[in-house]
Amino acid sequence: MRLIAPMLALAALAACDSGTESREEAASTRAVQREHTAIPYGTASRGTAARAAALASPGSSATPELLDRGRERFLIFCSPCHGASGRGDGLVVSRGFPAPPSYHQERLRGAPFEHIVSVITNGTGLMHSYADRVPPEDRWAVAHYVRSLQRTEAQTAGASE
Numbered sequence: 001m002r003l004i005a006p007m008l009a010l011a012a013l014a015a016c017d018s019g020t021e022s023r024e025e026a027a028s029t030r031a032v033q034r035e036h037t038a039i040p041y042g043t044a045s046r047g048t049a050a051r052a053a054a055l056a057s058p059g060s061s062a063t064p065e066l067l068d069r070g071r072e073r074f075l076i077f078c079s080p081c082h083g084a085s086g087r088g089d090g091l092v093v094s095r096g097f098p099a100p101p102s103y104h105q106e107r108l109r110g111a112p113f114e115h116i117v118s119v120i121t122n123g124t125g126l127m128h129s130y131a132d133r134v135p136p137e138d139r140w141a142v143a144h145y146v147r148s149l150q151r152t153e154a155q156t157a158g159a160s161e
């Protein structure tokens with residue numbers, strides 16, 4: 001009987017050790033999971049390197065290649081709702097999907113590139129995220145194309161006045 005007490009103490013110590021280990025393991029698992037949580041744009045500091053890279057501009061100059069790529073991706077992924085010229089009158093809308101706002105309204109003309117990239121990445125309101133279909137570098141191409149649509153529309157409107 002006298003042996004049992006120290007043995008129980010040892011067993012308790014061992015349990016203690018493994019308890020610490022599994023807590024550390026759990027903590028590191030949580031850290032990994034946190035990396036994948038979608039953070040709404042503007043509500044938190046840029047969390048991970050991947051997220052920062054996804055939102056970082058590849059440079060402000062829109063090369064013809066970048067715009068071509070953006071146009072191609074826009075026509076595939078965005079125009080079904082936003083319409084080829086961004087007025088919010090795509091085919092899906094004509095079939096009853098709620099109309100998105102026109103890109104040519106004041107507020108969106110003034111929105112920074114980061115806002116468009118963030119909407120593609122995270123979605124907004126009724127619009128789902130397109131992060132799984134439009135990779136980070138293409139989001140900037142699409143954002144540049146959206147901006148070029150806005151400029152063209154503004155020039156056309158200016159010319160007709």
Ligand code: HEC
Pocket residue numbers: 074077078079080081082092097098099100101108115116119120124125126127128130134142146
């Ligand atoms: C299935 C339809 C659909 C598709 C496809 C779609 N959108 Fe949208 N988008 C919407 C709707 C609806 C809204 C309005 C969301 C709201 O305010 O509830 C919206 C809003 C926006 C806005 C304005 C956000 C604001 O600040 O008001 C931008 C910019 C935008 N979309 C960009 C894009 C881009 C770029 C793509 C392609 C990668 C795309 N959308 C694809 C439906 C769509």
